Amino acid sequence: MSGDPTLANLWTDADVLVSPNLSATLPADANTPFGPDWNLVGLLDGDDGFPETRDEDTDDKFAWGGILVRTSRQHFKLTKSFTALEDNPTTRALIWPGSTDTQIVVPRPARVLVAFETREGDKVRRLITALYAECSLDGDHGENETDLESATIACTIFPTAGGVLFHRQSTPVLESIEVAPATLGVDVGEIGALTATATYDDGSTANVTAEATWISSAPATATVTAGFVTGVAAGAANVSASFGGQTDTCAVTVSAG
Structure with a gap:
């Protein structure tokens, strides 16, 4: 459909x-x-x-x-x-x-x-x-x-x-969200920050980092809370933010340091 x-x-x-x-x-x-x-x-x-x-x-x-x-x-x-x-x-x-x-x-x-x-x-x-x-x-x-x-x-x-x-x-209709940066590298034990920006049909934007739902594809490698990514173990993970039915992803690489 x-x-x-x-x-x-x-x-x-x-x-x-x-x-x-x-x-x-x-x-x-x-x-x-x-x-x-x-x-x-x-x-x-x-x-x-x-x-x-x-x-x-x-x-x-x-x-x-x-x-x-x-x-x-x-x-x-x-x-x-x-x-x-x-x-x-x-x-x-x-x-x-x-x-x-x-x-x-x-x-x-x-x-x-x-x-x-x-x-x-x-x-x-x-x-x-x-x-x-x-x-x-x-x-x-x-x-x-x-x-x-x-x-x-x-x-x-x-x-x-x-x-x-x-x-x-x-009220403006949500068209998309964008997670920045698109790629992020952190060391084990280090914390990196991501932001999620919503774009609406009237051209306006809003920082929805705090309101978005954040998920890590590999929590054993990297965890995420409110846009803050913590390196847990060396490897790769995709960290996604979802808001209003829209989703975007950041590719995270964790190094041993």
Whole structure:
């Protein structure tokens, strides 16, 4: 089987955050929490997830003889939905915009910023509306004695003048690690140091020597702990560092001294 299983995603947790302040400060990156302008929707229906619908008018242009030569496209519309399981001020403001604790009025969707966040372990992906969204109830909403009260909310995403729909933030994906030096010579009883450097898909790097798992192929010849290699007996050993599913190896030669 070809492919890279590390690039397959199964999101085990998620949140939706909403801000009525269209000038709300965005987090600097995927590891930065949202600020006080942002309100959590709360519990979500994970089975429903974040379905996305794209609508666009297309018009095919044919040459004489029925040959397709052009397709015009206009009126693109993106809608992203979620199902909320909590009745709280944030969800009520989306379901019944303009209403109060004592009065329900005809809903007129307000313009809000919406952030969709999915998580799996340390991996985070965020889509934050670049301009704004208008959110409204999608389908029926009611109460009964057998199912959790829920509300499916559809958010129409409005693009910027440049056509940008979302700001995307995600934690970088590990691409490789490198053990340095690639070869190491030590005497019996001597200690040599190795480092493990991780490289991510955004071009960033990090020293992961302390976090990596280190293994020696011949502990009777050389042992390794946190990147520190100790010569035990004359001979050769391969010392490997593993981190995030990636591995690299250093060839170690131990001399009698």
